[in-house]
Amino acid sequence: MELKIIEVSKNFESITALDKVSYTLKKGVYGLLGVNGAGKTTLMRILCTLLKPSSGSVTWNGHDIFAMDGKYRNLLGYLPQDFGYYPDFTVYDYLMYIASIKGLPPFVAKQRTDTLLAQVGLAKDKNKKMKKLSGGMKRRAGIAQAMLNKPQILILDEPTAGLDPNERIRFRNLISELSEERIVLLSTHIVSDIEFVANEILLMQNGQIKMSGTGEEIVCSMxxxxxxxxxxxxxxxxxxxxxxxxxxxxxxxxxxxxxxxxxxxxxxxxxxxPSLEDVFLYYFGEKAGADDVQI
Amino acid sequence: MMFRYEIKKVFSKKSSKIAILLLLIVVIITCWFATDVFFVNENGEKKTGYAAVRQLRKAQKEWAGVLDEEKLRQVIEENNRINATPEANSKKLTDQEIAYGWTQGIYELRNLLNCSYGEDFCSYDYYRADDLSTEDAGAFYENRIMLLKNWLSDDGKYLFSDAEKKYLIKQYESLETPFGYDYMKGWTQVLEYAPTIIMVGMLILGFLVAGIFSSEFSWKSDAIFFSTVYGRNKAVAAKIKAGLSIVTVIYWAAILLYSTIVLVYLGIDGAACPIQADFSGWKCFYNIQIWQVYLLTVVGGYVGCLFISLLTMFISAKTKSAVLAVMLPFVLIFLPSFLGNIESPVINKILGLLPDRLLQVSTALTYFDLYKLGNKVMGAIPILFVLYGILAIFLLPILYHEYRCKQIN
Structure with a gap:
């Protein structure tokens, strides 16, 4: 189980969103920390094959993920930052639809949907329309859809954004539960979220991974x-x-x-x-106190 | 399952349900107009409803049969007989209505006489039949060809090439005569209002399918969609399949509902009559029967709707905007109407091949749109069917490829 990012760069016209990023992800929870515009979402989108890198490559167990096409996406669970859904679908229909495009046979899809709805605490709300759910409930439906295919690679982009403290704690615990036997890449600008769940933290700045290591290593490095x-x-x-x-x-x-x-x-x-928050301030300086960061 | 949920995505929206309801209302209103037939009884009273339909059918059925010289002589004779009655010459409105009532059996045939014995190809004199005598009956079919020839050597001289003129004359000459005549109100009414149903249907179908591809972006569900195993293959195919199914089911449901109501109410008699047996098709150079006109109209409408819907879906996929996509059917349907006012042979040639013509085949059949393919001259209708049938098939892989390769910035 090895997801290897090799010299990946991504340019949007004159802007360099990613600058020769290299990293190898193995089983465990990885926290991607950085201010807005650091390149977190771009990197995650490349890992989800939503964007093609301008240069460099990403391999899964030695195979290019873009060449693997559907086989790679079959291993993938993704919760985007701006989580969209079908407003008039019920939670159950939404999950069943995502299960269908994830290639789950109807019987398996029903079983997985029921299991996940119970796991994320939405079993009694399964007939509610998606548009009627609260922000936290939507996020839980989002994590449920990401888990439908029992992904080996789970990518969560800002999963706790906009959640109240209770929901955040609940969500963090849920991620910890789901993190066994897979690669979980979690991006956030909420330092405490990463501190609690990530085995390894990647600090991103200006399209580069500035530093990586365990929370303790990063704190000691300051x-x-x-x-x-x-x-x-x-x-x-x-x-x-x-x-x-x-x-x-x-x-x-x-x-x-x-x-x-x-x-x-x-x-x-x-x-x-020192804490991780201090490290965050040290590396990201003024920007760490800007609108996007909650410590 | 993907296909079922794609359909559900479309119809879970309130606006889609309203659109379907709107189409149903349009079908019902159009049926009401199409079946609004009247009959003037022996007292000069105007009757409507099913009883009027039965009486009109009975009156016109009396004149059904091969429209040979003898039959035409009888028609002229009957017309002259009615014109000679005191009621026909009376100044009283009721008397005139009574006289009109007598003409209802030969009304359509009288119109054909007006066309055949007209002063020239492009004019129409409602009272021309009243000037005819039984001796004129023999020239009925010859006149049709003669008027065309005269027009082609006079006013229509510069409108067509020699090959096209030759083709038109050949088509006119090859019409099998004498042709059969029958009561065919059901078909003529169905054909008259079919373009309304098809065009309104197209606008509504365009509205329904415009969001199939763009909604993933407007709902911001694109990132999840494209990151799934089938997000760049089978799920895209399911979207196309859903779009085609919506177009097919709704189109045929609307057409069959409309046709069934009108034809059951007015009758299916006269299906085997040539298009020329109806006043509106007298000048038509396609030698086909009424049932074939109907078939061409509804199948042409389907091909047109299919092509425009696929193009709408393509624009929706390309631009990620349902608003831009939904404008396309409006542009394709209404723009040719504005351009039609420009008198230019080149523009007319182009207009003749635009997809809106497929939505109104029953009308387009009467247009003299001719095209030369190699040495062969042909009308626009067969070209339209082949052209847009092929383009629709070509659009399928293009649409599929366009959507499956989308990148999410």
């Missing part, structure tokens, strides 16, 4: 230290300009800052254990 210090109100702005700050907690007399710095920023700064 050359900066993490400090916690209380700063008086008039000085907060100057500290924000001077240091990378991963968290600000407003206090009555000033603010408590979580600062990334090789040197101790203040005399009373306390050294903290």
């Amino acid at each position: 050359p900066e230290k993490v400090w916690n210090c209380k700063i008086p109100k008039p000085l907060v702005d100057s500290y924000l300009k001077k240091y990378k700050v991963s968290n600000i907690k407003n206090l009555h007399e000033g603010a408590e800052l979580r600062i990334l710095s090789a040197n101790q920023p203040t005399e009373d700064a306390i050294l903290e254990t």
